[in-house]
Every structure is written in C-alpha cells, then in structure tokens.
Amino acid sequence: MWRIRLFEERVGVLARADEVYGLVHLSVGQEGVAAAVCSQLRDDDAVYSGHRAHGHAIAKGAPLDRMMAELMGRDSGLCRGLGGSMHVVDVEHGFMGATGVVGGNIPIALGSALAARLRGDDAVAVVFFGDGAVQAGHFNETVNLAALWGLPLILVCENNGFAEFTPRSAHTTVERVSDVVAPYEMESATVDGNDVTAVWDAFGRYLASARAGGGPFLLECLTHRLRGHYEGDPGKYRAALAEADWQEKDPIRRIERHGIAYGWFAEDALRVIESEAAEAVEQAVRFGRESPFPPVELIEEMVYADA
Amino acid sequence: MSHELPFIAAINEAIMLEMERDETVLYFGQNMATTENEPYVDAFGRDRVRVTPISETAEIGMGIGAALAGFRPVVELYMAEFMLVAMDQVVNEGNRFRAMTGGQVKVPLVLKAGYGFTAGWAGQHTGTINALFMGVPGLKVVVPSTAADAKGLMATAIRDDNPVVYLHNYLLTLEHGEVPDGEYLVPFGEAAIRRDGGDVTIVGTGWTVDGALGAAELLAAEGIEAEVIDPRTLNPLDMPTILESVAKTGRLVLVDQATRHASAATVIAGEVAEHGFSSLRAPIVQVTALDATVPYSQPLEAWVMPSDEKVAAAVRQVVGTAAATA
Numbered sequence: 001m002w003r004i005r006l007f008e009e010r011v012g013v014l015a016r017a018d019e020v021y022g023l024v025h026l027s028v029g030q031e032g033v034a035a036a037v038c039s040q041l042r043d044d045d046a047v048y049s050g051h052r053a054h055g056h057a058i059a060k061g062a063p064l065d066r067m068m069a070e071l072m073g074r075d076s077g078l079c080r081g082l083g084g085s086m087h088v089v090d091v092e093h094g095f096m097g098a099t100g101v102v103g104g105n106i107p108i109a110l111g112s113a114l115a116a117r118l119r120g121d122d123a124v125a126v127v128f129f130g131d132g133a134v135q136a137g138h139f140n141e142t143v144n145l146a147a148l149w150g151l152p153l154i155l156v157c158e159n160n161g162f163a164e165f166t167p168r169s170a171h172t173t174v175e176r177v178s179d180v181v182a183p184y185e186m187e188s189a190t191v192d193g194n195d196v197t198a199v200w201d202a203f204g205r206y207l208a209s210a211r212a213g214g215g216p217f218l219l220e221c222l223t224h225r226l227r228g229h230y231e232g233d234p235g236k237y238r239a240a241l242a243e244a245d246w247q248e249k250d251p252i253r254r255i256e257r258h259g260i261a262y263g264w265f266a267e268d269a270l271r272v273i274e275s276e277a278a279e280a281v282e283q284a285v286r287f288g289r290e291s292p293f294p295p296v297e298l299i300e301e302m303v304y305a306d307a
Numbered sequence: 308m309s310h311e312l313p314f315i316a317a318i319n320e321a322i323m324l325e326m327e328r329d330e331t332v333l334y335f336g337q338n339m340a341t342t343e344n345e346p347y348v349d350a351f352g353r354d355r356v357r358v359t360p361i362s363e364t365a366e367i368g369m370g371i372g373a374a375l376a377g378f379r380p381v382v383e384l385y386m387a388e389f390m391l392v393a394m395d396q397v398v399n400e401g402n403r404f405r406a407m408t409g410g411q412v413k414v415p416l417v418l419k420a421g422y423g424f425t426a427g428w429a430g431q432h433t434g435t436i437n438a439l440f441m442g443v444p445g446l447k448v449v450v451p452s453t454a455a456d457a458k459g460l461m462a463t464a465i466r467d468d469n470p471v472v473y474l475h476n477y478l479l480t481l482e483h484g485e486v487p488d489g490e491y492l493v494p495f496g497e498a499a500i501r502r503d504g505g506d507v508t509i510v511g512t513g514w515t516v517d518g519a520l521g522a523a524e525l526l527a528a529e530g531i532e533a534e535v536i537d538p539r540t541l542n543p544l545d546m547p548t549i550l551e552s553v554a555k556t557g558r559l560v561l562v563d564q565a566t567r568h569a570s571a572a573t574v575i576a577g578e579v580a581e582h583g584f585s586s587l588r589a590p591i592v593q594v595t596a597l598d599a600t601v602p603y604s605q606p607l608e609a610w611v612m613p614s615d616e617k618v619a620a621a622v623r624q625v626v627g628t629a630a631a632t633a
Contacts, residue, residue, distance in 0.1 A: 046376065080409030087407040096375055096412075097404065104395050107365040111372015111380075118333075118354055118378065125372070141365035148360070302406040303444050305413035305468035 001196075001252050002277035004031045004055040007064055010281050011054065011071060011085075015231045019289075020071045024085045027055040029194075029226030032251030033158050034059040036199035037126060040207055046096045046112035048105040048127040051086045052158075052225075053098035056128050061093035068284035074291035081294045082302060102163075103136030105129065106155070110142045113153035113215070122211040124152040132163025134177050146216035147184035153216040154206050158193060160225045165237050177220040186216055193221025194251040197258065224249070309455075309485045317454040317486045318419075318475060321461035322381060324490065326351050332465055333373060335359050336366065336383025336419075363393035367418065371401035371470075374416040379465055387422035387436050387474055401470045402445030413468040414445075417461075423514055423564045424477035425612055429603040435565035435596070437512070438574060440472045441541040447471040447495060448541040452516035454484030456539055459493030467495070476513040476564075496543030500552070504532035507622050508552040511562040512538055512571055519562050521615035526622055533622060541571050549575065550583045557588035558625040562613050567595040589625040594618050 008028050014020040027034065030052075038047060038059030049056040057067060062078060070077030071085050078090050086100040096112060099105040109127035116123040133139055134157065146153045157177045161168055174180055178188040187206070191198045199221055206217035224246045228235045259265045312320065326332045327350070335357035340348045347356040359366045363384065370380040384390055390397050401414045423435045440448045447469055451457040457475060464471040501516060502523050511519035516537045523533040534552050538545055553559050559579055561572035572593045579591060594613045602608055 046372075078409070079407060079411065082409045083407040089408040089411055091408065091411040096372075097408075099400060101395050101399060104368070104400050107368020107396065108372040108375070108400065110365060111369040111374070112376050113372075114369055115373045115376030115378055118373075119376075138364050138368065141360070141362035142368070144360060145362060145365050145369070149357075298409075302410050304447075305405055305410075305415075 001031045001035045001255070002274045003064060003280060004034060004058050005252060006277050006281045007058060007067070007284070008054055010285060012227070012231050014072070014285070020085070021073055022084055024071075024231045025052040025229065026227050026231060027052045027225060029246065029250060030158055030160060030223045031055050032196045032255070033156065033193045033199055033221045033223060034128075036196045037156055037203050040200070040204055041094070041126065042123070043092070043094045044121070044123045045094050046109065046123070046125045047094060048097045048099070048109040048112070048125070050098065050102060050105055050129055050133070051100045052130070053088055054085070057088045057090060057095045057098065060090070060095040062088065062090040062095055064280050064284040065287035069288040069291045072288040072291070073293060074288055075294040076287070076291040080298060082298070103129065103133040103138035106133065106138045106142045110146055110151065110153055113146065113151035114149070116152055124154060124207060124210040124215070126154045126156060128156050128158060130163065131157060131159040131161070131168050131177055132171070134180055135163075135171050143181050143184055143186065143216070143218070147186045151215055152210040154203070154210055155216065155218040156203070157218065157220045158223055159220050160223050162225075162229070162237070164229050165233075167237070178218060181218050186218060188218035188220065190220040190222065193223035194249045194254060196251055196255040223251075226250070308488045310488060311483050312454050312486045314454045314457050314475070314479045314482045314484065317458040317484070318461050320486065321458040321491075322465070323347070323350065325462055325465040326355065329379065330355070331378045333357070333378050333380040334383065335380065337361055337385065339383050363389050364396055367393045367396040368400065370416045370418070371396060371404070371414055374401070374414045375404065375412050379415045381417040381419055381465060384418055384420040386432055387420040388431055388434055390418065390420060391436070397472070398440065398443045398446065402443055405469070406445060414470050415468045416470040417464045417473050418470065419473045419475070421477040421480075422474050425564070425601055425608055426478060427603065427605065427608070430600045433601040435563070436569070437474050437541060438565055438569050438571045441544070441571060441574065445469065446542060449473045449495070449539070450513045450541055451475060451539065452479065452513050452537050454482065455486050455491070456493050456499070458486050459491045460495075460539065462490070463492045463495060466492070474513070478514045493539065495540045496545050498536050498538045498545035498548040500534065500548070501537050502533065502535040504534040504556070506532045506556055507558040507560060507626055508534050508536060508549070508556045509560045509562060509618065509622065510536045510538065510549060510572070510575060512541065513564065515562040515564050515613060518613055518615050518618055522618035522622060525615060525619045531622060531626055544575070546578050546582070549579065550586075553579055553583045554586045557586055559587065559591045560618060560621045560625060561591065561593045562618050563593065563595045564613065565596060566598045567593060568598070570595045589627070592621040592625055594621045
C-alpha cells in the first residue's frame with residue numbers, strides 16, 4: 001500500500017512538472033481495495049481495471065520502475081510507452097487490461113473467466129470498476145451472462161461516491177451497487193473498502209468459492225479518493241465533503257493502527273516498509289528518466305500482430 | 308477438386324474445418340445452436356458453441372477477453388448494424404489492445420456479420436457500413452464476393468492473430484459457386500481481377516462485384532472492355548493491383564453499395580487521385596447508393612441502389628461514348 005501511495009503521490013508531482021504526460025487519475029485513498037484483492041491472486045488470474053489503474057497494477061505485481069517508465073512514455077515502460085497511465089498492462093503478472101472507457105473492461109474480463117472455465121483450471125478473472133460503470137449497459141450485459149453460465153468472475157466495485165464529478169445520487173435511485181445484481185441470484189456484499197481486513201475476508205471467501213467452481217460474485221467496496229477525478233481537477237463538487245474525516249479513515253493509517261494494536265507488526269517495521277517504498281519509487285523515477293523514448297518505427301509495428 | 312456450394316454454406320464449411328483443426332476456435336452468438344442436434348453443437352459441444360443473449364457488447368467483449376487468453380472466438384453478429392450497439396468494443400477496445408500494450412498481447416477474433424440486405428429489409432437492416440471499419444487501426448476488414456472466397460477468407464480470418472470484421476453480403480447468401488475441397492485459404496490484401504479489359508477499370512466489393520460484371524457484359528456488346536477488380540479485403544487494401552489496372556486503362560469507376568461519403572469507394576478514389584493521377588484520362592466516377600436511408604418500397608429501394616445500368620452509364624461517361632441504341 002505504501003508503494004502504491006508513494007508512487008502515485010510522486011506521479012502527481014511529476015504530472016505537474018510535465019514529466020508524466022497527459023491525463024492522470026490517481027487512486028490515493030483507495031489503495032486498501034487494490035492491496036486486499038490483488039495480494040490474494042496468482043499470476044494466472046486475470047485482472048482488469050479502468051482509467052484509475054496504477055494501484056491495481058502495482059498490487060498485482062507490476063514492477064515500479066517499468067510502471068514509472070510507462071507513465072513517462074519511455075521505451076522501457078511496461079507497454080513500451082504506447083499505453084501510458086490509462087492503459088498500463090503487465091501480462092506477465094496477469095494484469096491484463098486497463099481500459100479508458102468506463103465499463104469497457106467489464107465484458108472483456110468475462111472472456112477471461114470463460115477462458116478459465118474452458119481450460120478447466122482454477123484461475124479466476126477479477127475486474128475493478130467504479131460505481132459510475134454500474135449504470136452502463138456493459139455491466140448489466142456482463143453480469144447477466146456471467147450468472148447464466150456460472151463463470152469464475154469476481155466484480156469488484158470501488159464505490160467512491162462519485163462517477164467522475166457527479167455524486168451517485170444524481171445517477172441512480174439504487175444506493176447499493178451490491179443490490180443491483182440481486183435478481184441474478186448472484187452473491188454480493190458491500191464492505192468498508194478502507195478497512196483492508198474487511199475487504200480481504202470478503203474477497204477471500206469469494207475467491208475460494210470461484211476457484212472451486214463457483215461464481216460469479218460482486219464485492220462493493222465503499223471508499224473515497226482523496227484527490228480529484230484527475231490531476232488538476234479543481235474539485236468544486238467536493239466542497240461539502242468532510243475531508244478531515246476521510247483523512248482519518250485513510251486505509252493505510254487504519255491498517256497500521258489496527259495491526260499495531262493487535263500486535264501484527266511494530267511501528268518501526270512499518271516505517272522501514274514506508275522508507276523502502278519511497279526508495280523504490282525514487283529508483284523508478286531515475287529508471288524512467290534514464291530510459292530513452294521509444295523509436296518511431298514502433299508505432300506501425302504494433303498495430304497488427306504477425307500471423 | 309472442388310464442389311458447388313451456396314455462399315453461406317461455404318462460410319460454414321470454413322468455420323467447421325477450422326473448429327476441427329484447432330480446438331481453441333470458439334463460436335457463439337444469438338439464436339445460435341438453440342437445439343442440441345444442430346451440426347456445430349453435435350460436432351463440438353456446448354463448451355465451444357454457445358448461444359448468447361442479445362448482448363452485443365458482452366458478446367464481443369467476451370470474445371476479446373477469450374482471445375487475450377489464447378482462444379480464437381468467432382462471434383456471430385448476424386447483422387453488421389448490430390455491431391453499432393457495441394461499437395466501443397469493436398473499434399476502441401479489441402483493436403487497440405496490441406498497440407496499447409506495446410505488443411504484449413494479440414487478439415485473434417472474428418466478428419462475422421451480414422450487411423447490405425436490400426431486399427425489403429428497410430431502413431435499419433440494409434446498411435453497408437464496411438468503410439466505418441476499414442480505417443480503424445488494428446482491425447482487418449474482409450468482404451467476400453464469391454463462395455470460394457467466402458470459405459477461403461473465413462479460414463484466413465480465423466487463423467489471423469488480429470481482430471477481423473468479416474462482412475458477407477446477405478444478397479449473396481444463396482448464390483452458388485465452386486468451392487475448393489478441404490483446407491482452403493485466401494490471403495488478405497490480394498485483390499482478384501474478375502475480368503480483364505483495357506478500356507476502363509471498375510472496382511466493386513461484395514455484392515457490387517456482380518453489378519460490375521453485369522455492367523461489363525453490357526459494355527462488351529458496345530465494344531468497351533472493362534477490367535473488374537474485387538479487392539476482397541478492405542484492410543489490408545491492395546492498392547497496387549488497382550493502380551496497375553488504372554495505369555493500363557486510364558479510367559476508373561468505383562461501385563459501392565454504401566452511401567457516397569461513407570463508402571470504401573471514396574477511400575479508393577482518394578488513393579488513386581493521389582497516387583495514380585498521371586494515369587487518369589478522365590475524372591474518377593463513383594457509383595454509390597444515394598445519400599438516403601434505404602426505403603422499404605421496392606421500386607424506391609432499387610432507385611437508391613447502384614445497378615448494372617448505372618455502372619454502365621458511368622463507364623460510358625468516362626470513356627466518352629453515348630449509350631448504344633437498342
């Protein structure tokens with residue numbers, strides 16, 4: 001979680017300095033979901049995310065240096081600089097797709113779940129999306145088919161209360177995303193997404209069941225992004241929010257307090273984790289800065305796969 | 308050796324053969340294989356042959372995901388227009404994955420759809436939207452005009468490692484033709500010269516190849532020899548064959564069932580204007596559908612569509628002769 005937090009905070013700084021180019025969406029404050037979900041998965045489990053994907057990629061195992069190089073548009077980036085922040089993909093670690101059109105990733109994850117079932121192994125597909133995607137047709141078409149065929153798909157909704165800049169209440173009368181799937185007789189739950197242990201437990205149960213032939217499942221994680229929709233978002237719509245409360249609910253601080261209270265880890269061990277993460281991020285920035293931009297020949301080479 | 312088959316059966320033969328050859332080939336779509344004794348289900352079972360709900364976005368997205376995981380799905384869309392409800396998946400997801408991931412993945416997917424059913428199917432099921440796909444990076448676009456090509460291009464599409472939009476004209480569905488036995492592959496990006504001639508080049512795709520050949524027969528009686536070219540795939544597009552023919556004939560008529568500014572003809576006209584201008588002895592003429600929603604009423608439908616006679620008239624215009632008097 002520290003690796004995600006510090007990576008993204010550094011990306012915010014680099015974006016303002018134009019070292020990271022283009023549109024950047026940070027998940028600061030939502031790291032608990034990414035960490036609790038992805039740390040239970042294997043490389044052969046396919047994970048899909050959307051435009052706010054850095055945390056999911058890192059939690060799934062994407063190396064920080066090649067992530068940062070990607071965001072800096074360099075040839076050594078995971079996608080050789082052709083994808084960028086919204087399309088970070090690391091196939092080696094099963095981070096299969098980050099798509100920039102809200103909802104577009106959901107049916108694609110369904111294909112990975114179908115593939116797992118056809119192969120007959122116990123791999124699963126997990127797709128992260130925000131509450132805004134639930135009102136898109138993609139979501140409903142996918143949920144229907146996944147339920148109909150009983151596929152090992154786990155839908156993880158990070159409900160941060162805002163679809164881009166608009167509160168959920170302006171989009172739908174259904175308060176809980178976990179209620180949307182009720183007619184499909186699909187198991188679903190809503191948990192506090194800033195409570196890492198709650199997400200871990202709920203997701204772990206679904207994962208075990210999906211590996212054993214069950215599915216699909218939907219897990220709604222209530223969370224809050226501590227920054228705007230994108231870096232540079234003036235955030236006028238956020239004025240009424242009790243930011244101080246959310247700072248208090250910061251998932252990293254919470255799991256640290258919790259862990260120390262239960263004697264899981266010591267304060268100084270946590271600070272080592274934090275400082276190691278900080279060093280890894282700085283090293284990633286150096287790696288990115290030292291990497292060349294990709295050659296222009298790459299552009300046309302990458303349009304089609306050779307038969 | 309060859310055998311005679313209707314166009315649609317030739318497509319099915321290719322899918323059958325590829326499914327037998329490669330167990331990663333999947334086939335799914337709406338209303339498909341609704342009973343257990345249908346040939347595909349019988350041969351390959353319910354895992355590989357699936358009936359889907361009316362959910363084009365999920366069908367195509369699922370195809371992309373399965374392709375990313377190493378399968379080769381063929382998605383049966385029935386009507387090209389049905390892809391319009393899932394356009395994000397067709398032109399902004401599957402086709403971009405390879406490039407956006409820096410080559411980490413490939414997406415071997417076939418989107419099979421009929422088009423151009425101008426046989427009383429009225430406004431929403433008669434469109435020729437082929438050109439909408441041909442300029443989309445990452446997609447390949449296939450438009451067969453003969454039963455043999457219908458088979459050979461489908462087999463090639465299934466073996467291709469990229470998303471392929473396979474568009475078969477519904478007016479050709481029951482047209483019979485000789486089809487090579489067994490494994491038969493037609494390469495992408497190689498136009499077929501359907502008729503040799505030195506006076507004018509006519510380019511048509513899908514159903515309009517027949518129109519071009521029909522016009523060529525009318526014109527032959529008047530002493531005009533037309534060369535008829537069928538690109539067979541719109542992406543990749545075999546411009547060298549078209550340019551070579553235009554260099555020989557100096558005249559070009561393009562026939563397309565689409566509306567004028569949304570036609571493949573317009574794209575080809577632009578390429579010839581840029582790369583073959585010095586060969587041209589007359590302006591390029593495009594014979595397309597009128598810019599209108601296809602009307603239901605039969606005489607009006609015919610009025611909107613290109614025809615042998617419209618093509619012949621265009622040729623007479625570019626070669627500078629009047630119509631032969633009957």
